[in-house]
Amino acid sequence: MPAGRVLVVILVTLLVWTVLYAPTMKRAAEASPLGVRRTVSLAVLAPLAAVSDWIGISELANTIERAVGRDPGKPGGAFVPPPEDIPVTPEEPDEDANGEGGPNGDGDGSTAEEDPIRAPSPSRKLRVAIVGDSLAAGLGYFAERVFRPRLVKVSRQGRISTGLARYDYFNWPFTMRRIVSSFDPDLVIVMLGENDHQSLQSVRGERVAQIGTPQWPAGYRGRVLKMMEIATSDGAKVVWAGLPISADLGLREHSRRQNDIYEFAASITDNAAYFDSWERFREPRAGYTAYFREGRQVILIREGDGLHFNAIGYTILAREIAKLAVEEFGLSPRTFDVAL
Incomplete structure (x- = not known):
């Protein structure tokens, strides 16, 4: 084949690939830090994404990615299932309708803050909401296999490329209120932050705190506390899972x-506990490791991107968080499986 025709074939192939994946690249650009690079990327990708959506081939690309268990919006091919719709929990009868006992029917006037998480039954399952970014999406998918479905209903609310820094991109406080009011969770597991290495933006897109300034930690801490406040507002317990150690040295200090901040916020918030993913999955001498020691076994638990977990890793993470909920909130051990 003549060199000219080869060049044409290459250019056409690149153009088709770009149009095919333009919406995915546009979503990634929208969630990226504000700046010239983001502006230029959106200027180039927006019309291409519109063409892709109009033709209908963007959904084909997303379908292919999901079919092989990949997240269309993430480099590295991390497994990230889509969130489910927020379930609506029907109102349950008031167990204290006879007027006896305190707010929880125990006769001593104790409040929900002092009580352990309720014991579930097949007719009144424990409701667990797992919220956050792509880490939470993977965690939620495998938590459904760790928590016993006979006793626990898991609602997967992980949303890729989201966090607390960019309210203009995704408003987590608003969504958390919807989850609390509709699903009425007993336990909320939060895992996010990988996308928050950037300046804080308001819902209107105004810069609230520049990353790297003294205002950023205080502003971010306020957003974490607000998230915990909303999650616990109707009596739910919260386990906030910290970011795991990453293979990317550039991300570690900020993470x-x-x-x-997560640990401090949990320490001053009623009904909240912090799970230290960093220390739990860190190799004491080497720092980052993709492996985990389970008894005599050494198991690969991380994806190739150096951040996300694989299937076994998410399963172990869900189990360890459940164990913490047993210690902190009296979660019944019969609600989840310990074995892998």
């Missing part, structure tokens, strides 16, 4: 600062 550790975020984890410090």
